[in-house]
Amino acid sequence: MKKVLIFGAGRSAYSLIHYLSKVSLGEPIQITTADLKQPDFVIPDNTLFEKVNIQDEDHRNELVQEADLVISMVPVRFHSLVLKSCLQHKKSLITASYASPEIQSFHDEAVEKGITVLMECGLDPGIDHMSAMQVMDKIRGEGGEITHFETFTGGLLAPNHEDNPWEYKFTWNPRNVVLAGSGNSQFIQEGKYKYIPYHRLFRRTEVIHIPGHGYFEGYANRDSLKYKDLYQLDNIKTLYRGTLRRVGFCKAWDTFVQLGATEDSYEMRNVSKMTHRDFINSFLYYNPSDSVELKLAHYMGFEIESIEMYKLRWSGIFSDELVGLDSGTPAQILEHILKKKWTISKKEKDMIVMWHKFDYILNGASKRLLSYLAITGDDSLSTAMAKTVGLPIGIAAKRFLEGNSFGKGVVIPVIKNIYEPILKELKTFGINFIESEKTINA
Amino acid sequence: MKKVLIFGAGRSAYSLIHYLSKVSLGEPIQITTADLKQPDFVIPDNTLFEKVNIQDEDHRNELVQEADLVISMVPVRFHSLVLKSCLQHKKSLITASYASPEIQSFHDEAVEKGITVLMECGLDPGIDHMSAMQVMDKIRGEGGEITHFETFTGGLLAPNHEDNPWEYKFTWNPRNVVLAGSGNSQFIQEGKYKYIPYHRLFRRTEVIHIPGHGYFEGYANRDSLKYKDLYQLDNIKTLYRGTLRRVGFCKAWDTFVQLGATEDSYEMRNVSKMTHRDFINSFLYYNPSDSVELKLAHYMGFEIESIEMYKLRWSGIFSDELVGLDSGTPAQILEHILKKKWTISKKEKDMIVMWHKFDYILNGASKRLLSYLAITGDDSLSTAMAKTVGLPIGIAAKRFLEGNSFGKGVVIPVIKNIYEPILKELKTFGINFIESEKTINA
Numbered sequence: 071m072k073k074v075l076i077f078g079a080g081r082s083a084y085s086l087i088h089y090l091s092k093v094s095l096g097e098p099i100q101i102t103t104a105d106l107k108q109p110d111f112v113i114p115d116n117t118l119f120e121k122v123n124i125q126d127e128d129h130r131n132e133l134v135q136e137a138d139l140v141i142s143m144v145p146v147r148f149h150s151l152v153l154k155s156c157l158q159h160k161k162s163l164i165t166a167s168y169a170s171p172e173i174q175s176f177h178d179e180a181v182e183k184g185i186t187v188l189m190e191c192g193l194d195p196g197i198d199h200m201s202a203m204q205v206m207d208k209i210r211g212e213g214g215e216i217t218h219f220e221t222f223t224g225g226l227l228a229p230n231h232e233d234n235p236w237e238y239k240f241t242w243n244p245r246n247v248v249l250a251g252s253g254n255s256q257f258i259q260e261g262k263y264k265y266i267p268y269h270r271l272f273r274r275t276e277v278i279h280i281p282g283h284g285y286f287e288g289y290a291n292r293d294s295l296k297y298k299d300l301y302q303l304d305n306i307k308t309l310y311r312g313t314l315r316r317v318g319f320c321k322a323w324d325t326f327v328q329l330g331a332t333e334d335s336y337e338m339r340n341v342s343k344m345t346h347r348d349f350i351n352s353f354l355y356y357n358p359s360d361s362v363e364l365k366l367a368h369y370m371g372f373e374i375e376s377i378e379m380y381k382l383r384w385s386g387i388f389s390d391e392l393v394g395l396d397s398g399t400p401a402q403i404l405e406h407i408l409k410k411k412w413t414i415s416k417k418e419k420d421m422i423v424m425w426h427k428f429d430y431i432l433n434g435a436s437k438r439l440l441s442y443l444a445i446t447g448d449d450s451l452s453t454a455m456a457k458t459v460g461l462p463i464g465i466a467a468k469r470f471l472e473g474n475s476f477g478k479g480v481v482i483p484v485i486k487n488i489y490e491p492i493l494k495e496l497k498t499f500g501i502n503f504i505e506s507e508k509t510i511n512a
Numbered sequence: 513m514k515k516v517l518i519f520g521a522g523r524s525a526y527s528l529i530h531y532l533s534k535v536s537l538g539e540p541i542q543i544t545t546a547d548l549k550q551p552d553f554v555i556p557d558n559t560l561f562e563k564v565n566i567q568d569e570d571h572r573n574e575l576v577q578e579a580d581l582v583i584s585m586v587p588v589r590f591h592s593l594v595l596k597s598c599l600q601h602k603k604s605l606i607t608a609s610y611a612s613p614e615i616q617s618f619h620d621e622a623v624e625k626g627i628t629v630l631m632e633c634g635l636d637p638g639i640d641h642m643s644a645m646q647v648m649d650k651i652r653g654e655g656g657e658i659t660h661f662e663t664f665t666g667g668l669l670a671p672n673h674e675d676n677p678w679e680y681k682f683t684w685n686p687r688n689v690v691l692a693g694s695g696n697s698q699f700i701q702e703g704k705y706k707y708i709p710y711h712r713l714f715r716r717t718e719v720i721h722i723p724g725h726g727y728f729e730g731y732a733n734r735d736s737l738k739y740k741d742l743y744q745l746d747n748i749k750t751l752y753r754g755t756l757r758r759v760g761f762c763k764a765w766d767t768f769v770q771l772g773a774t775e776d777s778y779e780m781r782n783v784s785k786m787t788h789r790d791f792i793n794s795f796l797y798y799n800p801s802d803s804v805e806l807k808l809a810h811y812m813g814f815e816i817e818s819i820e821m822y823k824l825r826w827s828g829i830f831s832d833e834l835v836g837l838d839s840g841t842p843a844q845i846l847e848h849i850l851k852k853k854w855t856i857s858k859k860e861k862d863m864i865v866m867w868h869k870f871d872y873i874l875n876g877a878s879k880r881l882l883s884y885l886a887i888t889g890d891d892s893l894s895t896a897m898a899k900t901v902g903l904p905i906g907i908a909a910k911r912f913l914e915g916n917s918f919g920k921g922v923v924i925p926v927i928k929n930i931y932e933p934i935l936k937e938l939k940t941f942g943i944n945f946i947e948s949e950k951t952i953n954a
Contacts, residue, residue: 253777254772254775254777254778256778259798260798260800262793262794262798263780263781263782263794264794264795264797264798265772265780265794265795265842266772266795267711267770267771267772267775267795269709269711269770270770270772274797295781328709328711328712329709330696330707330708330709330712333696333709335695335696336696336698338705338707339705339737340705351704352704352705352706352707353706353707353708353709354706355706355716356701356702356704356706358702400707
């Protein structure tokens with residue numbers, strides 16, 4: 071009986087656990103989920119739960135030693151602890167997180183120990199790699215040369231579940247949303263390297279139309295340049311990776327960036343006595359009589375009755391309610407305030423949208439291929455995010471246990487024999503890309 | 513014969529060396545200046561020069577062992593090396609740099625070894641502390657309570673030497689000018705903590721008038737809050753520390769901030785083939801036909817013939833000249849480009865302006881005391897900056913060698929018996945604060 075050990079029982083593990091619990095390799099798989107706390111969903115009868123502190127090395131090693139495969143769904147900073155145990159006991163590992171320089175530094179040791187460390191096998195990174203590489207391998211297989219590649223992904227609310235002025239709520243890790251884009255974004259456009267500083271990011275948006283799903287706006291997602299090597303796009307003229315939001319989101323979100331309310335580099339003062347209103351006011355000029363609302367509208371150049379001000383008011387940022395934290399950086403405080411209104415309810419469904427554009431030259435003709443995915447959640451547990459992150463990992467895990475090789479060392483799913491079977495099985499869950507193609511002017 | 517060892521023979525050491533060479537303590541002082549390169553000015557006949565690599569521990573120790581007092585004018589990152597040698601040989605040290613957490617961590621060891629480490633004894637930090645504390649000690653001595661304190665300092669061009677559209681050139685370390693204000697600025701205004709993110713700093717300026725010297729604009733200088741403890745201003749309502757520029761500078765400089773051209777966190781691509789124009793264009797949107805000038809004017813909301821565009825054009829940023837570096841961060845490249853036009857010539861004189869405003873309550877009446885310093889350079893060596901940085905150090909060194917105590921451990925000149933004699937002697941060099949006082953409405 072094959073044994074799979076899953077570290078991390080957060081909501082992101084829901085679809086993964088349920089998928090694996092239904093897999094049979096002649097006999098069922100023994101699944102153990104290990105975390106500090108019981109999951110807040112019911113786990114299938116045929117799965118086990120083990121209480122573990124991920125930082126307890128002995129306990130971690132004891133569990134890893136028993137497993138045939140380890141999956142890590144813990145916060146990013148703990149992956150290397152899991153990997154160390156995997157290396158010690160020669161067990162392969164799958165995660166949905168980026169192959170960070172730290173993880174990559176273990177490549178040689180993983181090769182030597184004969185294990186696979188399959189990283190970036192969720193949605194974004196994960197399905198984005200797989201679906202893009204499938205198209206690019208097909209184009210290149212036909213002799214085409216890819217000249218432009220743009221790709222956007224967004225975790226959004228499903229249509230009919232967008233009844234708030236932002237048409238947005240947190241459907242995944244709120245901290246990542248608050249810090250999204252911080253740092254610097256880089257990409258290539260028509261052969262030119264382009265750089266956008268964080269404080270201009272939400273004003274440099276593109277409009278993306280997805281047939282049948284409406285209009286979205288996209289902003290650049292940090293360093294697109296690293297995908298040049300990853301996807302072997304040596305002579306690419308345009309390479310742009312971005313994040314999707316509903317139209318109008320970015321202009322209002324930019325308020326927090328312009329205020330400095332998303333900064334995470336210093337602790338604010340007097341947080342325990344701070345109201346939402348105080349928080350916003352601390353970034354605005356002092357005036358004994360002007361309202362915080364007017365000062366903010368003036369700061370941003372918004373009309374008082376604009377949709378941006380509606381969005382901001384709806385978020386409760388002008389309220390006299392106490393923040394409810396004892397300390398925090400601006401980003402931590404903002405996250406805490408927004409969670410009060412931006413937490414998705416059990417009745418609301420989420421949606422994942424992914425969109426790729428490939429321009430290429432084939433036999434002297436300029437062609438464009440568009441490919442998109444739009445998938446909505448089933449309910450508050452089987453969300454679009456949980457499915458699109460958990461199922462690729464689950465399928466990869468099943469295939470590994472069936473004896474398929476992904477290669478040794480640290481790998482990501484840009485290789486045909488990894489991505490092809492995963493994408494094929496994802497279709498059976500409705501995770502399916504729609505493609506359209508046309509010849510464009512040269 | 514007393515021996516002073518000065519590490520660092522840059523232009524900042526000019527006034528210091530010349531001052532000390534004229535000091536007599538019954539007999540002259542033996543002065544040794546030590547650096548990797550000969551100074552690019554003539555050193556007085558009675559002083560020695562020693563070629564030394566500051567990172568050569570043995571050579572450093574050998575020199576320190578011989579000295580009665582060490583002065584460090586080397587770049588900030590090397591001060592701790594000098595301090596370690598001083599601790600080893602129980603020699604006192606004076607610098608013009610901030611008492612960084614690293615330097616402060618040696619306080620107990622310095623006390624134990626019985627040495628003085630006098631930090632922040634130049635202009636800013638240095639004369640700012642001394643002149644502010646002198647006023648504050650006087651006010652408090654009379655029973656007054658200080659409610660508001662604002663202080664601004666600027667290194668500028670002297671009047672009649674401002675014949676360029678910025679009315680500004682580099683009169684000190686260009687890198688510090690390019691990175692000025694990066695990070696986050698914090699202050700207190702009317703009892704409220706206020707925070708300004710870097711990308712809004714150069715739009716949140718104040719106008720300061722200095723009688724007889726005209727109008728200036730000031731922007732907040734990082735963390736003003738630390739001066740609350742340093743100056744014992746526990747109940748202060750307003751505490752603001754800023755930097756002065758000529759009016760109009762900040763709006764044009766903001767262009768570089770808005771572009772992201774002052775970022776120092778990543779290396780740009782293809783730098784060896786980059787022209788000034790390419791550098792600016794890499795931060796602007798792609799368009800096959802629009803000019804870089806128009807794109808930049810649009811990005812900033814400047815009229816094409818505005819003074820801001822004149823300033824930017826004058827700086828050569830639109831030129832097709834190669835940058836002339838093989839690699840670099842945006843900040844390093846911008847510094848390199850600006851140095852071509854912004855380097856002060858031998859004919860141009862600099863100016864230092866410092867301005868303090870103290871509001872206080874004395875016997876129930878609200879009072880305001882204004883105090884300012886404006887000093888111009890004598891020539892290209894005896895600049896206002898070299899004098900205001902070097903002379904306070906020189907005077908402190910003389911007083912130390914005369915046997916005056918500054919206390920043991922890491923200290924800064926906020927104590928009366930340190931600052932009073934220094935300020936008194938500075939007056940003999942024309943470095944003199946002008947004060948005015950009035951009763952204001954409560």
